[in-house]
Amino acid sequence: MKAIQYSEHGEADVMQYVDLPDPTAGHGQILVKLEAASVTPFDWKLRAGYLKSHFTLPMPNVPGRDGAGTVIAIGKNIRDFRVGDRVAVMAGVFAQGGYAEMIAVDAENAVQIPDNLSTVEAAALTNAGLSAWIALRTAEVKMGDAVLVHSGAGAVGGLLVQLCQHLGADVTATCRSTNRDYALSLGANRVVAYDQEDFSEVLHNQDVVFDLMGGEVHDKSYKVLKAGGHLVWLVADPITDRSHEYGVKVTRAVVTDDRSALRGMMELAGAGILKPQVARTMPLSQAAEAHRLMENGAITRGRLVLTM
Ligand SMILES: NC(=O)c1ccc[n+]([C@@H]2O[C@H](COP(=O)([O-])OP(=O)(O)OC[C@H]3O[C@@H](n4cnc5c(N)ncnc54)[C@H](OP(=O)(O)O)[C@@H]3O)[C@@H](O)[C@H]2O)c1
Numbered sequence: 001m002k003a004i005q006y007s008e009h010g011e012a013d014v015m016q017y018v019d020l021p022d023p024t025a026g027h028g029q030i031l032v033k034l035e036a037a038s039v040t041p042f043d044w045k046l047r048a049g050y051l052k053s054h055f056t057l058p059m060p061n062v063p064g065r066d067g068a069g070t071v072i073a074i075g076k077n078i079r080d081f082r083v084g085d086r087v088a089v090m091a092g093v094f095a096q097g098g099y100a101e102m103i104a105v106d107a108e109n110a111v112q113i114p115d116n117l118s119t120v121e122a123a124a125l126t127n128a129g130l131s132a133w134i135a136l137r138t139a140e141v142k143m144g145d146a147v148l149v150h151s152g153a154g155a156v157g158g159l160l161v162q163l164c165q166h167l168g169a170d171v172t173a174t175c176r177s178t179n180r181d182y183a184l185s186l187g188a189n190r191v192v193a194y195d196q197e198d199f200s201e202v203l204h205n206q207d208v209v210f211d212l213m214g215g216e217v218h219d220k221s222y223k224v225l226k227a228g229g230h231l232v233w234l235v236a237d238p239i240t241d242r243s244h245e246y247g248v249k250v251t252r253a254v255v256t257d258d259r260s261a262l263r264g265m266m267e268l269a270g271a272g273i274l275k276p277q278v279a280r281t282m283p284l285s286q287a288a289e290a291h292r293l294m295e296n297g298a299i300t301r302g303r304l305v306l307t308m
Contacts, residue, residue, distance in 0.1 A: 002308070003100035004287040007060040009049030012291040015063070017284070023096065023104040025075035030107055032089055034069040036123035037098030037284075039304045040155070041236075044291045046093070055093055063287075065091050066126035067098030068119040069308075078107050086113040088122040088266065090130070090257040098123075099287055101308045111263045114270025121276040122266070124155070124303035129265035129276075131234060132159035135210055135253040136167075137261070139232040143168035145207040148199070148224060150217055152188055153179035155303040156234065158277045159265075160210050161186045166273055172206075174199050174217075182301055186277075200224055208232065214239050222246040277302025284308050 001022050006014040025031040043063045045051055071085045081087065087110045091097045096104075113122040135156070141147055147164045151157035152173025164171045165187030173183040177193035184191060192199040200220035208230050209221045214237030221231055222242050231250045233239055243250040268274040279302040282290050290304050 001101035002284065003062050004064075004284065005060045005062050006047060009047065009052065012044070012047070012288040012295070015047065015288045015291065017287070020062070020100070023102055025073045025104050027076045028078065028106055029075040029104045030071050030078060030081050030087070030110060031073040031075075031102060031104045032067065032069045032087055032110070033072045033102055034067040034098060034100060034308050035119040036069070036281075036308070037064045037067040037100075037306045038123045038127055038155075039287070039290045039294055039306060040065055040127050041294065042127075043097075044295050047291065048295075058094060062097045062100050064098030064100075064306075065093070066123060067091060067100075067103055068113060068122035068126065072102075075104075080107055081110065081112075086119065086122075087111065088113050088126045088262065090126065090259075090262065092257065099284060099306060101284070108259055109257055111259060111266055114266055116272070117266075117269055117276065120278055120281055120305050120307065121269070123305050124278045125159075125265055125269055125274075125276040126262060128155035128159055128303055130258060130261050131156045131253070131255045132163060133261040133265050134255050134258065135160060135232055135234060136163050138251055138253040139208045139210065139230055141167050141169050141208055145169045146172075146205060146226075148172045148174070148203060148206045148209045148221070149188070149212075150174045150210060150221070151212040152183040152186070152191070153300055154212065155277065155279070157210070157212055158183075158186050158302055159274065161188050162274050163268075165189075166268070169208075172199075172203060176300070179300060210234075211239070212236060222248065279304050281305045281307050
């Protein structure tokens with residue numbers, strides 16, 4: 001099969017488009033012919049070596065945390081899947097990733113794709129969807145809550161906007177001014193454009209803030225929470241926990257490969273409640289260019305998806 005692989009950390013061009021032996025389905029595994037895989041910020045940060053102190057990758061490494069395609073073989077003891085099923089898969093950090101034409105995964109790391117979703121849409125929903133679902137679950141958003149979603153035009157933020165709107169929250173999103181209408185179309189009740197306004201000067205009394213940025217955005221977010229409010233953060237830039245100073249709760253959303261979370265997202269998308277956001281597609285062979293675009297902040301309005 002064709003795959004993207006790197007043997008050392010470094011710039012995007014350490015990623016090579018190579019031929020690798022086809023994987024096979026082991027006990028309890030399914031073999032999937034991939035049609036799509038998403039490119040996440042985690043992928044390029046890991047490749048660049050920024051996360052070396054947390055993850056020692058086996059080398060050479062095939063990147064990618066997810067993928068979507070069709071089951072072409074099943075190992076022993078598989079009951080949930082048959083050859084021909086369309087599935088979305090979660091790929092472990094230390095296992096072969098989704099930037100490849102095939103992947104073998106444990107059945108518990110796969111879910112069926114609803115008929116109304118393409119494999120590209122399913123890939124856009126997999127890792128981003130897991131992150132959004134787990135962040136939402138961590139925050140325990142309720143109907144009527146005032147919720148601020150930072151990065152509301154990004155892959156995870158865009159899904160959080162849709163999920164919070166579905167729950168009946170009063171949603172504010174931050175994004176660049178040219179994405180204002182886009183974030184409103186996802187269900188935000190208002191938008192604060194970070195290139196025009198300082199959100200911490202115009203917002204108050206939020207029940208929940210989703211921080212997908214860290215750093216200065218995290219610091220300023222305390223000011224907009226009501227006493228007893230909840231700041232839920234995903235790992236991005238480093239943060240300083242100031243919960244005691246402000247009388248709020250600060251929780252990191254710990255994103256893990258969670259089949260029930262992924263199934264929940266697929267069901268909502270299958271029911272038409274959530275719309276996966278695909279920023280752009282590029283062929284697998286252009287993965288290095290895809291990473292460069294992402295590192296430069298050129299990808300907006302959802303996920304960049306590699307196609308095979
Ligand atoms: N395990 C975890 O903890 C976990 C899981 C998933 C994601 N994350 C992290 O969460 C972050 C977002 O992930 P993602 O996949 O959604 O990334 P993404 O799709 O690349 O989105 C990034 C977004 O950040 C927005 N942005 C940039 N500067 C901003 C600012 N000052 N204020 C508000 N928004 C700003 C951009 O908005 P515009 O396009 O409007 O400019 C862009 O859409 C990443 O840092 C990622 O590493 C962590």
